[in-house]
Amino acid sequence: MKDILTAPFMVEMIRTVTNMYNHGWDERNGGNVSLMLDEKDVAGYIDPENVLRVIPTGFSAPSLEGRYFLVTGTGKYFKNVQYAPDVNLGLVRLTDGGANAQLLWGFTDGGRFTSEFPAHMMSHAARLTVNPDNRVIMHCHPANLLAMTYVHDLNEKAFTRTLWQMCTECIVVFPDGVNVLPWMLCGTNEIGEATAEKMLSARLVVWSQHGIYGAGTDLDETFGLIETAEKGAEIYMKIAHLPLVNTITDEQMHQLEKRFGVTAREGYLS
Ligand code: 13P
Ligand code: ZN
Numbered sequence: 001m002k003d004i005l006t007a008p009f010m011v012e013m014i015r016t017v018t019n020m021y022n023h024g025w026d027e028r029n030g031g032n033v034s035l036m037l038d039e040k041d042v043a044g045y046i047d048p049e050n051v052l053r054v055i056p057t058g059f060s061a062p063s064l065e066g067r068y069f070l071v072t073g074t075g076k077y078f079k080n081v082q083y084a085p086d087v088n089l090g091l092v093r094l095t096d097g098g099a100n101a102q103l104l105w106g107f108t109d110g111g112r113f114t115s116e117f118p119a120h121m122m123s124h125a126a127r128l129t130v131n132p133d134n135r136v137i138m139h140c141h142p143a144n145l146l147a148m149t150y151v152h153d154l155n156e157k158a159f160t161r162t163l164w165q166m167c168t169e170c171i172v173v174f175p176d177g178v179n180v181l182p183w184m185l186c187g188t189n190e191i192g193e194a195t196a197e198k199m200l201s202a203r204l205v206v207w208s209q210h211g212i213y214g215a216g217t218d219l220d221e222t223f224g225l226i227e228t229a230e231k232g233a234e235i236y237m238k239i240a241h242l243p244l245v246n247t248i249t250d251e252q253m254h255q256l257e258k259r260f261g262v263t264a265r266e267g268y269l270s
Pocket of ligand 1: 029030032072073074075076115116186187
């Protein structure tokens with residue numbers, strides 16, 4: 001058996017959560033990441049027949065039956081993942097229609113996956129219906145996006161348009177925009193279902209007064225998606241209290257659509 005700590009997916013996961021911590025997005029145990037893996041990715045690194053524990057999930061996700069996920073643990077600090085990946089991460093396989101997760105590696109202190117597992121799994125299921133190549137769901141607490149939810153209209157079109165106007169690249173990176181949920185109790189199936197529903201029409205979902213969810217085909221892309229939205233929010237928080245003299249016009253946004261071959265969310269540009 002090869003050392004799982006040398007597996008490309010493991011190396012990338014550890015680098016990504018460390019980078020998220022270094023960006024200040026994941027104070028204490030804030031944030032969680034799940035990476036869907038194919039059987040061929042994990043082959044040779046674990047024995048798929050050796051189930052260490054079975055952890056009930058509290059929800060069903062039939063479309064994810066038999067899928068493998070590398071996921072961060074609940075209460076674990078991203079800061080510590082690089083020093084003790086086997087304690088802070090776990091590799092699970094969903095069974096029984098998603099009602100149970102078989103632990104195949106990790107969570108060696110008896111821990112379990114993130115309390116936001118419902119939001120992650122339901123969002124994976126939703127994104128896979130839109131893009132079969134989706135592999136990552138990422139949640140974190142970036143300060144400027146969070147700050148924006150205290151002072152900006154939470155209307156999705158208004159929120160998206162403001163972010164698009166803050167940096168030229170925003171509309172190119174997230175032409176599908178940003179969906180927004182009102183404050184809801186985290187860690188519940190209800191917020192999971194609401195997040196997944198929002199994930200059908202955009203890869204970014206803001207949790208007001210809490211943080212953001214991003215979805216993507218790999219860890220780098222998903223990190224970059226959140227990084228770009230957070231940069232837009234940072235510019236907004238720098239200028240929101242100042243007289244606005246210039247902006248990016250809708251006509252210029254249309255030029256960006258043409259130049260980069262992207263299509264802005266229907267009805268969001270005039
Ligand atoms: P976990 O420690 O359970 O992953 O929770 C962190 C978090 O960000 C909750 O929304
Ligand atoms: Zn959170």
